[in-house]
Amino acid sequence: MPGPDSRIYVAGHTGLAGSAICRRLEAVGYRNLILRTHADLDLTDERAVERFFAAERPSHVILAAAKVGGIAANAAFPTEFLSVNLRIAANVIDSAWRHGAAKLLYLASSCIYPRLTPQPIREEALLSGALEPTNEAYAIAKIAGLKLCQAYRRQHGFDAIVAMPTNLYGPHDRFDAESSHVLPALLRRFHEAKEAGAPDVTVWGSGTPRRDFLHADDLATACLAMLRGYSDAMPVNIGSGSDISIRELAELIADIVGYRGAIHFDPSRPDGTPEKRLDITRITALDWYPAIDLRRGIEQTYRWYRENCARETATV
Template sequence: MELSARIFVAGHRGLVGSALVRCLQRAGASNLLLRSRTELDLTDQGAVAAFFAAEKPEFVFLAAAKVGGIKANDTYPAEFLRDNLAIQTNVIHSAWQAGVRKLCFLGSSCIYPKLAPQPMPEEALLTGPLEPTNEWYAIAKIAGIKMCQAYRRQYGFDAISVMPTNLYGPGDNFDLENSHVLPAMIRRFHEAKLAAAPSVTIWGTGTPRREFLHVDDMAEACVFLMQHYSDAMHINVGVGVDLTILELAELVAKTVGYDGAILTDPSKPDGTPRKLMDVARIHALGWRARVGLADGVAQTYRWYLEQLQGAGVRA
C-alpha cells in the first residue's frame, strides 16, 4: 500500500477510524478519502456504489460499524445485525466492483465461541456456540470475514480480515448506556470521585478475564498488515496478556484517583468467561503492541478530561 495512493477510511470519526487517520497521516499519507455519516450513509447501497465509482479509492480500511457493550448489544440485536451486515455488504461489494486494490475489514474478538480455547487461535472460528449477549454483532462480523474470503476465492479480490481484541483510547465512547467496559469505568469512577461516593458497583462477578489493546496500536497493526499480509485467513491483533474485570476496575480507580470501595453485582451478566487472543500469527510477521495498559488508561483518562473541559463540564 503506497502512502500516496487514494485511501478510503470508512468510519473515520469512530474510535478505530480516527486512530487510522492519525496513523496514516503520521506515516505521510497524502490522499485520504474521508466521509462523515451525513455525507455518506454506508447502509445505503446506491450511495456507496456512487461514491466508489466517483472517487475510485485504491485502498480501503473498513472501520465503520455499529458497536457497543453488553447492554447495547443485548438491547438492540436487530440493529447490530442489520446495520453491520448492510455496511459490510455495501462497502466490500462496491470496493471490488470499483477495482479497489486491497481492503482491510475490521472485525472483533467476539466472533469466537463463548468457550473457545484460550488463547483463542484463528482456527477456533465456528467451532462452538457464541456468547448470547453479543451473538448478533458477532454473526455480522463472521459474515464479513466470509464475504472477504468469498470475494477473494471467486474474484481474486485482495480483502483481508483483522480481528482486534477489546479496544480503548482517545476517541472512545463514554456514554454509560452504550459504551464498552473500559471507557464506562473511566467515566463512572471519575464521577464517583467528584461526588465522593463511598462505593462503585461493577457489572457481574468481576472474574471474567479480558485483554485490552490501545487503539493507536490497532491502527498501526492495520497499516502494517495492509503492507505485509494477504491471506484468506483472518488474523488476530492483541497484546497476548489479560486481566480480570475487577483488576481492571482497580487499575482505573487508581488512575482516576478514586479511593472508595469497588463492589460487584453478580445479578448482571458476565459475558464470555475469558477472551484472550492468540497473537502468534501477527507476531511471526514482526508486529507487536507497544502501549502498556497502565500508560494507555492514563492517556485515555487525560483525553476524557480534555473533552469535558472543552465542553465546559466540571472535571
C-alpha cells in the same frame, strides 16, 4: 503495498479504531486519505455507497465503520446490531471490488469467537462452538463480513483481508452510559464518583471474567503492517498478548482516576464470555508488537476523556 500517494478510504474515521488508523497513516506520510462522515455518506444505503465508490475510486479501503456497543446496548438493540453491520459490510466490500480497489482491510472483532474456547484463542477457533449470547447479533454480522471477504477473494481474486481486534480503548472512544464498552464505562463511572464524592461504585458482573485490552494506536500500527505485508484468506488476531480480570481492571482504573471509595460487584448482572485472550502469532510474524502497556494507555485515555468528554458526559 500502498504508496504515499495511494487513495485510501477509511470508513469510520471518526470512531475509536478509524481515527487511530487515520492518525497513523498521516504520521507515516499518507497524503490522500478519503474520509466521509455518516452525514456525508450513509454506508447502509447501497446506492449512495455505489455512487461514492464510482466517483472516488480508492485504491485501498479500510472498513472500520460499525455499529458498536457494550453488553447493555447489544441486549437492547439486537436488530440494529445485526442489520446495520450486515448492510455496511455488504455494501462497502462489493463496491470496493466493483470499482477496482487493490486491497480491502475489514475489521472484524474477537467477540465472534465461541464463548468457550481454549486460551489463547487461535484464528482456527472461529465457528467451532456456540457464540456468547450477550453479543450474538453483532458477532453474526461480523462473521458474515469476514466470510464475504473470503468469498470475494475465492470467487473474484479480490485481495480482501481481515483483522480480528481484541477489546480496544483510547481517544475517541464512547463514554456514554448506553453504548460504551467496559473500559470507558469504568473510566467515566469512577471519574464521576470521584467528582461527586460517592462512597462506593458498583460494577456489573462478578469481576472474574478476563479480557485482553489493546490501545487503538497499537491496532493502527498492526493494520498498517497488514496492508503492507499480508494477503491471505485467514483472519489475523490483533491483541496485547496478555489479559486482566475485570476486578483487576476496575481497581487499576480507580487508582489512575484517584477514586478511594469502595468497589462492589453485582453478580446478578451478566458477565459475558468468561475469558478472552488472543493468540497473536500471526501478527507478530509481520514484525508487529504492542507498544503501549495498559496502565500508560489508560492514563492517556483518561487525560483525553477529561479534556474532551468529562463535562459533557456528566450532564447526560
